[in-house]
Amino acid sequence: MYTFSNKLKTFSFILMILGLLGVGYGFMTSHKSFEEVEHLLEAEAHHGGGHAEEATHNTHAENTHGEEAHAADEHAKHIEHVQHQIANRPWAALYVAAFFFMMIALGVLAFYAIQIASQAGWSPVLFRVMEGITAYLLPGALIVLIIAVASGTIGHYNLFIWMDPEVVEHDKLIKGKSGFLNLPWFTIRGLIFIAGWSLYRHFSRKFSIAQDTAEDNSNFKKSFRIAAGFLVFFIYTESMMSWDWIMSVDPHWFSTLFGWYVFASMFVSGITVIALISIYLKSRGYLEFVNENHLHDVAKYMFAFSIFWTYLWFSQFMLIWYSNIPEEVTYFISRFNDYKLPFLGMVALNFVFPILMLMNADYKRIPWFVVMTGLVILFGHYIDIFNMIMPATVGDRWFIGIPEISSILLFAGLFIFVVFTALTKAPLLVKRYPFRKESEEFHY
Amino acid sequence: MEASKVIHAIYNDDDVLMSAVKKVKAAKHHIEEIYTPFPVHGLDKAMGLAPTRIAITAFMYGLVGLSVAITMMNFIMIEDWPQNIGGKPSFSYLENMPAFVPIMFELTVFFAAHLMVITFYLRSKMWPFKKAENPDPRTTDDHFLMEIAVHGNESELENLLKETGAVEINLVDKEAH
Numbered sequence: 337m338y339t340f341s342n343k344l345k346t347f348s349f350i351l352m353i354l355g356l357l358g359v360g361y362g363f364m365t366s367h368k369s370f371e372e373v374e375h376l377l378e379a380e381a382h383h384g385g386g387h388a389e390e391a392t393h394n395t396h397a398e399n400t401h402g403e404e405a406h407a408a409d410e411h412a413k414h415i416e417h418v419q420h421q422i423a424n425r426p427w428a429a430l431y432v433a434a435f436f437f438m439m440i441a442l443g444v445l446a447f448y449a450i451q452i453a454s455q456a457g458w459s460p461v462l463f464r465v466m467e468g469i470t471a472y473l474l475p476g477a478l479i480v481l482i483i484a485v486a487s488g489t490i491g492h493y494n495l496f497i498w499m500d501p502e503v504v505e506h507d508k509l510i511k512g513k514s515g516f517l518n519l520p521w522f523t524i525r526g527l528i529f530i531a532g533w534s535l536y537r538h539f540s541r542k543f544s545i546a547q548d549t550a551e552d553n554s555n556f557k558k559s560f561r562i563a564a565g566f567l568v569f570f571i572y573t574e575s576m577m578s579w580d581w582i583m584s585v586d587p588h589w590f591s592t593l594f595g596w597y598v599f600a601s602m603f604v605s606g607i608t609v610i611a612l613i614s615i616y617l618k619s620r621g622y623l624e625f626v627n628e629n630h631l632h633d634v635a636k637y638m639f640a641f642s643i644f645w646t647y648l649w650f651s652q653f654m655l656i657w658y659s660n661i662p663e664e665v666t667y668f669i670s671r672f673n674d675y676k677l678p679f680l681g682m683v684a685l686n687f688v689f690p691i692l693m694l695m696n697a698d699y700k701r702i703p704w705f706v707v708m709t710g711l712v713i714l715f716g717h718y719i720d721i722f723n724m725i726m727p728a729t730v731g732d733r734w735f736i737g738i739p740e741i742s743s744i745l746l747f748a749g750l751f752i753f754v755v756f757t758a759l760t761k762a763p764l765l766v767k768r769y770p771f772r773k774e775s776e777e778f779h780y
Numbered sequence: 781m782e783a784s785k786v787i788h789a790i791y792n793d794d795d796v797l798m799s800a801v802k803k804v805k806a807a808k809h810h811i812e813e814i815y816t817p818f819p820v821h822g823l824d825k826a827m828g829l830a831p832t833r834i835a836i837t838a839f840m841y842g843l844v845g846l847s848v849a850i851t852m853m854n855f856i857m858i859e860d861w862p863q864n865i866g867g868k869p870s871f872s873y874l875e876n877m878p879a880f881v882p883i884m885f886e887l888t889v890f891f892a893a894h895l896m897v898i899t900f901y902l903r904s905k906m907w908p909f910k911k912a913e914n915p916d917p918r919t920t921d922d923h924f925l926m927e928i929a930v931h932g933n934e935s936e937l938e939n940l941l942k943e944t945g946a947v948e949i950n951l952v953d954k955e956a957h
Contacts, residue, residue, distance in 0.1 A: 654879075
């Protein structure tokens with residue numbers, strides 16, 4: 337049995353408290369009045385900040401040739417736009433971090449189901465670690481949905497502009513999609529996804545623990561069947577979840593392989609977290625049956641799915657770049673103009689770094705090496721989610737500052753607390769699982 | 781000079797062979813070669829063979845392929861004749877790079893795979909019309925053969941090999957290759 341060390345518990349509480357303070361600070365400072373934003377923009381213009389938007393605005397004003405009323409109107413619109421972006425920032429920061437940690441748990445759940453459905457012989461010694469991580473799924477997914485819905489009810493449509501009836505009224509495109517994109521149906525869909533995932537998580541955990549003391553293999557068979565069923569349910573709901581929770585922040589844009597792309601991101605982050613937590617628990621002496629061969633296999637998955645992610649990222653980017661259809665390409669133009677460093681940097685973090693670090697078979701067996709690469713991969717996939725949400729909500733007013741970092745701290749603390757609490761609930765080695773012996777003696 | 785006489789010890793089970801290899805190694809005899817009909821897991825470790833470096837060569841061949849692709853596309857599409865083809869930006873390599881990635885990828889894989897295979901053939905001396913170096917045809921079906929050089933210690937070796945479970949022990953003159 338694992339005991340949650342007091343040190344780690346305190347650490348997770350410190351993270352949560354620091355995170356909460358920072359998130360609170362982010363919300364307190366994001367409400368700028370019209371005049372404040374006006375002053376801010378003037379100050380930026382004087383500093384020669386060279387704001388792209390300011391520049392277009394100025395040329396626009398000049399083109400109107402003395403139509404002062406129109407220019408003033410434009411000016412007001414611009415300031416309102418920036419005001420809205422500044423107000424969106426703490427919401428978006430919170431949402432990105434919440435989604436990031438939720439997707440780790442969901443990725444691990446899918447990985448777990450695949451291991452059971454494929455009757456993998458190497459991974460059963462890691463099942464309890466995976467089950468511990470997926471404990472975060474229910475709270476994490478509910479938090480994501482609550483933030484999304486709250487942004488459209490108590491907030492001022494800070495994440496999803498299609499939630500704003502006034503925007504929908506004047507936007508033919510969004511109006512046409514309102515049969516799918518409306519708040520009640522969005523909420524119900526989200527609850528169905530979460531219910532399905534949590535039910536699988538609940539029953540797979542239950543059968544896994546029941547199998548420990550069972551006389552026969554009936555629980556194993558049951559867990560096999562529900563894993564297969566869950567994987568079918570998962571691939572549909574994960575795809576729809578990615579349209580709902582991520583793609584709809586840009587309601588004018590769509591991409592067909594988006595669901596797969598988000599899946600690749602969550603899968604590789606989930607596997608990385610399995611590796612990190614296993615290495616941590618092993619270093620504390622709780623997983624003596626896990627050896628470097630298991631680490632090698634997990635690291636191979638990290639390597640392979642980093643490349644899979646890159647494949648999907650590039651396929652999506654290159655198809656849109658190549659055909660250059662205006663209604664699709666705006667998505668990448670805004671990212672390329674305003675997010676050059678995070679957009680290209682994440683390719684280095686998520687592809688170049690893992691491919692060079694984890695190619696060598698010997699390096700995949702060295703814990704500190706896998707930890708180092710894993711941290712880079714996790715950071716890269718945080719940036720990935722950041723790049724999906726931020727351009728639609730805060731535009732060029734992005735920065736990784738107090739709201740973003742505190743949101744990460746808040747959810748990291750919560751994640752650690754929930755996961756390690758769940759790990760104390762059951763022995764860390766499955767007993768009587770049919771492939772346990774094979775897994776313990778796994779050797780590559 | 782190679783020993784002119786060798787002992788061929790024949791086994792009919794890979795587990796027996798593995799333990800025999802360990803015993804022969806422990807008795808500090810040099811195993812010239814082992815012939816098996818299929819890969820025996822862990823045999824290279826037991827014999828103390830050095831790990832293969834073919835993966836490293838494949839990595840380097842891949843880099844060669846990548847450089848070939850980049851140099852070729854840069855020369856053809858950007859330097860030699862930068863035409864406007866369907867509005868693609870041919871002003872610099874970087875601007876038009878996404879269109880070249882499929883070729884860069886394929887050539888990397890092509891070079892890595894083919895040159896590695898050729899390296900394997902060269903290093904293991906395999907080619908069409910090569911005379912098969914097979915001391916006993918049964919080793920391609922269901923027997924395992926261990927070849928040990930003899931340096932005037934025939935009887936001692938024979939006793940040792942008999943103990944390890946060899947089903948047949950032959951003293952043969954080694955053909956010069």
